[in-house]
Amino acid sequence: MYFWNMTNWTFFHDDQGDSMYPLGAAHQNGALQIGALTLSEAWNSLTKDGIALFKQDIGPNVRIRMQEGQLNDRWLPTTEAIETLIQLPEGVDLYFENFPLFRWNQNKNSLKPARETIPKADLLQSPTELFIGAGKWIEDQAQEVLGKWGATTAANLALPAHVLIIGPRENLIVAPGARILASTINTESGPVLLGPDSEIQEGCNIRGPLYLGAHSIVKMGAKIYGPTSIGDHCRIGGEVSNSVFLGYSNKGHDGFVGNSVIGHWCNLGAATNTSNLKSNYSQIKLWNENAQALIESDLQFCGLVMGDHSKSGINTMFNTGTVIGVGANVFGDGFPRNFIPSFSWGGAAGFSTFTPPKFHETAQAVYARRGKEWGPDQKEILDKVFDLTKSYRIWDKTS
Numbered sequence: 001m002y003f004w005n006m007t008n009w010t011f012f013h014d015d016q017g018d019s020m021y022p023l024g025a026a027h028q029n030g031a032l033q034i035g036a037l038t039l040s041e042a043w044n045s046l047t048k049d050g051i052a053l054f055k056q057d058i059g060p061n062v063r064i065r066m067q068e069g070q071l072n073d074r075w076l077p078t079t080e081a082i083e084t085l086i087q088l089p090e091g092v093d094l095y096f097e098n099f100p101l102f103r104w105n106q107n108k109n110s111l112k113p114a115r116e117t118i119p120k121a122d123l124l125q126s127p128t129e130l131f132i133g134a135g136k137w138i139e140d141q142a143q144e145v146l147g148k149w150g151a152t153t154a155a156n157l158a159l160p161a162h163v164l165i166i167g168p169r170e171n172l173i174v175a176p177g178a179r180i181l182a183s184t185i186n187t188e189s190g191p192v193l194l195g196p197d198s199e200i201q202e203g204c205n206i207r208g209p210l211y212l213g214a215h216s217i218v219k220m221g222a223k224i225y226g227p228t229s230i231g232d233h234c235r236i237g238g239e240v241s242n243s244v245f246l247g248y249s250n251k252g253h254d255g256f257v258g259n260s261v262i263g264h265w266c267n268l269g270a271a272t273n274t275s276n277l278k279s280n281y282s283q284i285k286l287w288n289e290n291a292q293a294l295i296e297s298d299l300q301f302c303g304l305v306m307g308d309h310s311k312s313g314i315n316t317m318f319n320t321g322t323v324i325g326v327g328a329n330v331f332g333d334g335f336p337r338n339f340i341p342s343f344s345w346g347g348a349a350g351f352s353t354f355t356p357p358k359f360h361e362t363a364q365a366v367y368a369r370r371g372k373e374w375g376p377d378q379k380e381i382l383d384k385v386f387d388l389t390k391s392y393r394i395w396d397k398t399s
Contacts, residue, residue, distance in 0.1 A: 065085050
């Protein structure tokens with residue numbers, strides 16, 4: 001039995017500057033979805049594949065690191081990262097600049113751990129990197145997903161005559177229970193991965209790379225432009241381009257979402273639209289949690305970054321580079337501000353506070369619709385977020 005079937009990497013969270021704001025606790029400790037896999041799954045997969053590139057006898061060396069150390073939950077797996085870990089002496093923590101990448105559970109040398117610093121590491125610095133990197137990740141992870149799901153490719157599958165595939169049939173990977181009805185699937189630009197019991201309803205036009213998670217539905221007449229990653233239990237309609245939905249979120253109706261990241265348990269009302277390009281084609285400013293200000297992002301295309309449990313009402317319009325915190329409810333005429341704090345209630349006309357009792361009532365109802373229970377652990381996490389974000393809600397002197 002191979003050691004990677006017995007041991008998985010574990011992770012620590014060390015993002016004091018909140019560079020991945022507003023993605024919160026649900027996306028830490030290896031749970032963040034990158035492309036078609038979680039960060040944890042991607043590390044375990046690459047460890048397995050990477051070891052084949054090196055000498056056979058390094059297996060025990062890596063197993064020691066997996067059992068006795070932890071990885072930063074923003075460090076992206078690469079073959080260079082695996083090679084660095086192989087060569088790292090026991091008891092020596094690994095750093096990039098001032099960021100720890102790998103640390104031993106108990107340092108073996110001294111009370112003050114020894115450290116080694118490397119000049120380069122792929123460390124996530126912004127949620128926008130999730131839609132920027134989605135295409136490469138989906139392509140790189142396609143074969144791993146094929147095995148994970150026990151899936152098959154369209155090259156080995158008799159699809160209904162009303163389904164049109166443009167491009168290589170082997171780039172369409174279909175998990176057990178997935179359905180495609182009277183739609184066009186273009187795999188020329190990258191693979192299309194359809195998860196267990198997912199569904200593409202009639203009249204959809206899909207262009208890869210696309211990852212569609214388990215039990216997720218692309219609704220009738222939708223247009224999906226890759227690279228796009230849609231997590232489990234999502235409902236997606238309208239037009240979506242180069243965006244990421246992290247799971248249990250809905251965009252069930254018409255409206256455009258482009259170059260965006262949508263957290264867990266979000267809902268975009270009918271005809272919600274995001275602007276992803278400024279009219280003067282200039283760089284987009286984004287809210288930076290560490291700087292507590294809007295700063296240049298070096299991006300020309302960026303729509304919306306929305307934290308978990310946030311929602312928009314019908315006909316909501318979001319300007320380029322809008323960042324919304326956790327548990328917000330945005331609605332009304334006009335464009336709301338580019339940074340909307342957690343637990344905000346309102347829109348361009350002004351905001352009030354979405355108080356915890358009302359929020360918990362809504363969250364409990366949303367969970368129940370998906371057969372989930374809103375428990376004390378979730379309540380405690382979100383109450384902490386509410387307390388930590390009081391200073392942003394300047395209109396509310398009581399929250």
